Amino acid sequence: MKRDAKKSIGLLLSLLIVLGASACSLGKAEGSGEIIEVKTAAAEKGRAQKTVEVTGSLLPSRTVDIESKLTGRVSSVLCDVGDKVQAGQLLLQVDAKELKAQFEQAAASVEQAEQQAGLAKINIETAKLQQETARIAMERAKLEKENAQKNYNRIKTLAEAGVVSQSQLEEAELKLQQAQKQYETAVRQYRLAEKQKASAEKQYAIASGPGIAQAEAAKNVIKAQLDNTRITCPITGIVTNRYINPGELATTGAALLTVADTSSLKLKGTVKEDVIPYLHLGQKVRIETDALPGRVYHGRITEIGPLAESTGQLFPLEVAVDNPGQLMPGMTARAVITFKGPEGIVVPLSAVKNEKGKNYVFVIDDRDRVKRKEIKLGFKGDKEAVVLKGIKPGDRVAASNIDLLRDGMRVKDV
16 A cells, blocks of 8 residues: 555656646746737727629610501611611601602692682671671661651652642652662672671681691691601610611511610629628719720619529629710629728738637737737628727737737737
């Protein structure tokens, strides 16, 4: 028993000697003159900046199919694919010979209707004049009849008194009868003139109303069809497709040409879900293309898809691109979007060490010794990240050679 106890005590003493030697060796290493050169950075309040790129093909802001409003044979096509065209420019001509003949006939019908209306108006004026003449004649005949009646009454009284002869009475009676007949004739002529005037007014109403209106309507319909034989461009842009040639039949509603508006282009692509909160409509972006290296163009976000694509985590994005003239549909382009995250304590990404799913930084104390601290990261930018927990503003952290560092090591800022 005594021998075993002595043996155990000896082993324990040996172990203590080894541990003591190791501790001394470690203390010398930490307190030695070895210094790791590092770049340092101060943890400060700020916002980390991030840049994302959306790549895709440039598309026209809008395209328009040029269609015919009538069916007819195309007589000429005045543009081709790749041509720049202006709004209002004549692009195609549909044969208009038959419609021109119809229009001339309709114009002649309008002229004839107007002439008939003019003649009817003259007839009204003539009828008015005849009616007035008849009225004056009737008034005169009435006056003569009244005078004849008075004369007859006077002669009759005198005849009854024996002052005048019977023949004089008969003569006065004859004149009265003649005056009465003349008056009746004048009345009939006046009434006839009145009817003729009413008839002339009716004819004028027909000629100047529905007659001219119907002729004008027929003329306008043909004029519209004739105008539709000239097919013009509704927008300024570039002809991207041509579907018809001279001599071929254009049918109503069928596309003959396609014109793309290239004054403003658009770029469609996708962004990751973690970027969506930092984007907004109207946000300015920088546009770059491989076809025109070194040139920078400008755009703005016009659409942010509310739903992710079927692949998940990617949301559709559309950017309107200003085109000074060099950009063409089909070019590959990149929309470079730069934005900043929320405010917080910011450190360089080069200062963050990830180990087994946890993040750390090395904080430098007043003696230029480092201490590893676990941190919780928030928004990550291109070169910086926001620290949510683990350090405070003003802390100095190592920002290079962090894989060489251990707790207690001395560092030198370079």
